Amino acid sequence: MSILTLKNRRKLWLKVHLYLGLFAGAVFVVMGLTGSLLAFEYPLDEALNADLMTVSADDNKTIMPLDDIVAAGLKTVPANGKVLNIDFPRHQELAYALWFEQPSDNPTFPTRHQIFINPYTAKVTGQRLLIDFDHIWRDPFKDFILRLHYTLALGEKGMTIVGFIGIGLLFSVLTGLIVWWPNKGQFKKAITIKRHASVERFNFDLHKTVGFYSAFILLFAIASGVYLIFPDYGRGLVSVFSPVTPWASYQSEIPTGDKIPLSIKQITAITDARFPDGTYQFIVFPQSAQDVYLVGKRQADEVNQHHPYRQLWIDQYSGNILHTQDASTRTAGDVFDEWLYPLHTG
Incomplete structure (x- = not known):
C-alpha cells in the first residue's frame, strides 16, 4: 500500500510539474533570453546609441x-x-x-x-x-528588452503577472526536484546520462540531470526576480530575520526669506566634504519647495555597480545633511538586499 501511495504521489507531482512547466516555462524562455541580453545592457545601449x-x-x-x-x-x-x-x-x-x-x-x-x-x-x-x-x-532597444523582461509588454498589470508566473516557476523547479528524487541506492543513476540509450531515454536523462544541476541556480534567479517584482513583500520577509532599513523620506526646511536652492556645485562640495572618496552616479533634484537633493556616490567596494547604497539627503536651502546611508549603517538585511540585484543580473 505504501508503494502504491508513493507512486500516486509521484504521478501527482509529475502532473503538477508538467503543467507548470508547459505554461510558466514558455514565459521563462522569454524572460531568460531577455535577461541574457540585459547582462550586457550598458555596453549594448552605448553601442546602439x-x-x-x-x-x-x-x-x-x-x-x-x-x-x-x-x-x-x-x-x-x-x-x-x-x-x-x-x-x-x-x-x-x-x-x-x-x-x-x-x-x-x-x-x-x-x-x-x-x-x-x-x-x-x-x-x-x-x-x-x-x-x-x-x-x-x-x-530604445535596451529598455524595450528590459520592459519585456519584467512586464511582458503588458504595462503595470504585466509586472504582477510576471511575479505570479515566477512563483509558479518556483513550484515547477521544486516539484521537479521531488519527481527527480531517487530511491535508495539510485543517486548515481539519477545524476548521470545513460550511454548508448534511445533518443527518448537520452532526452529524459538530459532533462533530469541538467534540471538537477541547474536547480539551485534557477531557484535563486527566480526567487530574486520575484523579490524585485514585489519588493515590499520581499523586504518584509527578510525583516523577519534581520531589519531592513526603510526607504527614507525627508523634507527641506523652507526659509522665511529668500527661497533660493543651492547650486549643484554647492551640493557636490557638501557631498565631497562628507564623503571625499567614491564615484558620483546621480543627483536627484528637489521636486517641490519642501523636497531635498538626493545624491548617490558609490563606494569603491560596493557590490551593486548600478544602484549605489551610499546616499545623502541634503536640505536644498541650508545644505544641512538630513540623512546619510552608507556601509556603517547597514544591517544584515540591508546587505542581503544590496547583493540581490547584482546576483540576479549576473
Whole structure:
C-alpha cells in the first residue's frame, strides 16, 4: 500500500510539474533570453546609441563645471517637462544624462526622457524618449528588452503577472526536484546520462540531470526576480530575520526669506566634504519647495555597480545633511538586499 501511495504521489507531482512547466516555462524562455541580453545592457545601449551617448575624450580634456552642464540640458527641456535628475557618466567617453518626464495617457506613469550633454563642452549631443511604460515599442532597444523582461509588454498589470508566473516557476523547479528524487541506492543513476540509450531515454536523462544541476541556480534567479517584482513583500520577509532599513523620506526646511536652492556645485562640495572618496552616479533634484537633493556616490567596494547604497539627503536651502546611508549603517538585511540585484543580473 505504501508503494502504491508513493507512486500516486509521484504521478501527482509529475502532473503538477508538467503543467507548470508547459505554461510558466514558455514565459521563462522569454524572460531568460531577455535577461541574457540585459547582462550586457550598458555596453549594448552605448553601442546602439553612440551618437547620443559617447564623446571623444583624452587625459588633456577638462570637464566643464557641473552647473554649466546642467544649465545646457535645462535649455532643451520642453515647457511641460519636469526635470528629475542627472546621471554621471560611467567612464570618460560617455555624456551626462539629464532625465525629465512629460505627461502621458497614463497619469501613473509619465513618459521619461534623457538629454545627453558632452562633459567637455557643455553642449547637448541629443535627446531621446527612454520609457513609455504602456507603449514599450517606443522605447530604445535596451529598455524595450528590459520592459519585456519584467512586464511582458503588458504595462503595470504585466509586472504582477510576471511575479505570479515566477512563483509558479518556483513550484515547477521544486516539484521537479521531488519527481527527480531517487530511491535508495539510485543517486548515481539519477545524476548521470545513460550511454548508448534511445533518443527518448537520452532526452529524459538530459532533462533530469541538467534540471538537477541547474536547480539551485534557477531557484535563486527566480526567487530574486520575484523579490524585485514585489519588493515590499520581499523586504518584509527578510525583516523577519534581520531589519531592513526603510526607504527614507525627508523634507527641506523652507526659509522665511529668500527661497533660493543651492547650486549643484554647492551640493557636490557638501557631498565631497562628507564623503571625499567614491564615484558620483546621480543627483536627484528637489521636486517641490519642501523636497531635498538626493545624491548617490558609490563606494569603491560596493557590490551593486548600478544602484549605489551610499546616499545623502541634503536640505536644498541650508545644505544641512538630513540623512546619510552608507556601509556603517547597514544591517544584515540591508546587505542581503544590496547583493540581490547584482546576483540576479549576473
